[in-house]
Amino acid sequence: MIEFELRGEFIPLIQLLKATNLVQTGGEAQIVVTEGQVKYNGSVDYRKRLKVRRGDVVEFGKHTIRIK
Template identity: 75%
Template sequence: MIEFILTGPYIPLIQLLKATNLVQTGGEAQIVVSEGQVLYNGQVDTRKRLKVKVGDIVEFNGKKILVK
């Protein structure tokens, strides 16, 4: 599991995927989110501007990110 330390109140989902190196570009992040490949707290979520906060878990491509 990847632990991501949040420095503000939230991080947009697409930026989180880029910051954890699970995707190479913002465009790639938008595609995987819009295609339903990303789970947010265990459910598919296609909102590109989703605000991920402390305690949330994001899953993509077999990897989990815990936001702390």
């Protein structure tokens, strides 16, 4: 599990995937989101501009990110 310390009100999903080094580029992040490879709070979510906030959980592959 990855614990991500949020410093503002939210972080866009694509930036979160890059910040946690689960993808190399923003383009790669957009692809995995649009292909339905990312779960947001337990459900597949296709929104690239999704605002992730404290308390949310994002899953990608074998990785789980909890937002603090």
